[in-house]
Amino acid sequence: QRHKFWETQPVGQFKDLGDASLPEGPIEPPTPLTEVKHEPYNLPSPYEWTTCDLDSEDMCSEVYLLLTNNYVEDDENMFRFNYSKEFLRWALHPPGYYKSWHIGVRVKTSKKLVAFITGVPAKIRARDTVVVMAEINFLCVHKKLRSKRLAPVMIKEVTRRVHLENIWQAAYTAGVVLPTPVSTCQYWHRSLNPKKLIDVGFSRLGARMTMSRTIKLYKLPDQTVTPGFRKMEPHDVPAVTRLLRDYLKQFVVAPDFDENDVEHWLLPKEGVVDSYLVESPESHEITDFCSFYTLPSSILGNQNYSTLKAAYSYYNVSTKTPWIQLMNDALIVAKKKDFDVFNALDVMHNETFLKELKFGPGDGQLHYYLYNYRIKHVLRPSELGLVLL
Numbered sequence: 001q002r003h004k005f006w007e008t009q010p011v012g013q014f015k016d017l018g019d020a021s022l023p024e025g026p027i028e029p030p031t032p033l034t035e036v037k038h039e040p041y042n043l044p045s046p047y048e049w050t051t052c053d054l055d056s057e058d059m060c061s062e063v064y065l066l067l068t069n070n071y072v073e074d075d076e077n078m079f080r081f082n083y084s085k086e087f088l089r090w091a092l093h094p095p096g097y098y099k100s101w102h103i104g105v106r107v108k109t110s111k112k113l114v115a116f117i118t119g120v121p122a123k124i125r126a127r128d129t130v131v132v133m134a135e136i137n138f139l140c141v142h143k144k145l146r147s148k149r150l151a152p153v154m155i156k157e158v159t160r161r162v163h164l165e166n167i168w169q170a171a172y173t174a175g176v177v178l179p180t181p182v183s184t185c186q187y188w189h190r191s192l193n194p195k196k197l198i199d200v201g202f203s204r205l206g207a208r209m210t211m212s213r214t215i216k217l218y219k220l221p222d223q224t225v226t227p228g229f230r231k232m233e234p235h236d237v238p239a240v241t242r243l244l245r246d247y248l249k250q251f252v253v254a255p256d257f258d259e260n261d262v263e264h265w266l267l268p269k270e271g272v273v274d275s276y277l278v279e280s281p282e283s284h285e286i287t288d289f290c291s292f293y294t295l296p297s298s299i300l301g302n303q304n305y306s307t308l309k310a311a312y313s314y315y316n317v318s319t320k321t322p323w324i325q326l327m328n329d330a331l332i333v334a335k336k337k338d339f340d341v342f343n344a345l346d347v348m349h350n351e352t353f354l355k356e357l358k359f360g361p362g363d364g365q366l367h368y369y370l371y372n373y374r375i376k377h378v379l380r381p382s383e384l385g386l387v388l389l
């Protein structure tokens, strides 16, 4: 029945929700390394574990193809995430990553890759405590192997490999409700190419709206308006790190980025992540920052288009430039880069600009989870400073 697996795991259980006596922090203590299971969990007999080395062109292609054909679709099965190989290498090779946490499942006979799950290490602050956690992502089981109960054993295996590195907490997101969300966020979309979005069924023509009126509604200037708005460059890493660390302090859960993290996660990478900042023309101080990552979706079953070019809001900081103006400049550069839509969650201060910049609410929610860490109260999205890929 429901959550048979999750009721066995050290996660907030629905039955505990009202219990204010339970302390914030780890739910279970670490296990002595000698007691961590040293051999992999058993898979059903036709399958075997494999470690996916994304530096291998062939293995990266296998992972890319598995995800392209079998990863997350929207609720109406019209779109499927289409992470690029470059993006996967970026997402899975942050400072301190472990290849052993990039786990595949193959068919023993054919050696076909049929499932995948990953972890990457991340320093995450929960209130005043910085914890090294595993960020779990890309759990994917081939469509033909669903409901064979492969996911629970894959989750146990990645947990085991995380434990072997003496890490006892994890963070993950899902579109489904599991025990128990730390926060539940809404996603929002800002049309950049409304004609294509309507053609492919991502958006619908508003009532009493014509196509030409809709195109005009979402029109953006050709150039950004903020003086000093420019692409982030390597020499900006120290200043952006200071700006971002100061900004993220206010959130209950947020990454604890150092300069190495900022260099990896926020330096622009063509086709993967874009980041801009505002350098004051007078003082040359870095006062604001905005970034978005590139995650296209395959369009399932449309004659004219095969790919939806989507930008996803990543980390943004406004200290001088008003949020509306800063994020409108982000929309302007995203439009110039030929994105069709700009997506954002209502986390951090995003709701201050969503409505005014003509974002529309999406039809789904993204739930955030922590593994083996209890946060006393469910967080409002505006208390959350963590964006997962």
Ligand SMILES: COc1cccc(CC(=N)NC(=O)c2cccnc2OC2CCNCC2)c1
Pocket: 072, 073, 074, 075, 079, 080, 081, 173, 175, 187, 188, 295, 297, 308, 310, 312, 343, 344, 345, 364, 366, 388, 389
């Ligand atoms: C438009 O193509 C889609 C293809 C698959 C799923 C969805 C809906 C959806 N589930 N969207 C999100 O989860 C989402 C919406 C806005 C911002 N970030 C998001 O998810 C991110 C973060 C979690 N991992 C996937 C990417 C849309």
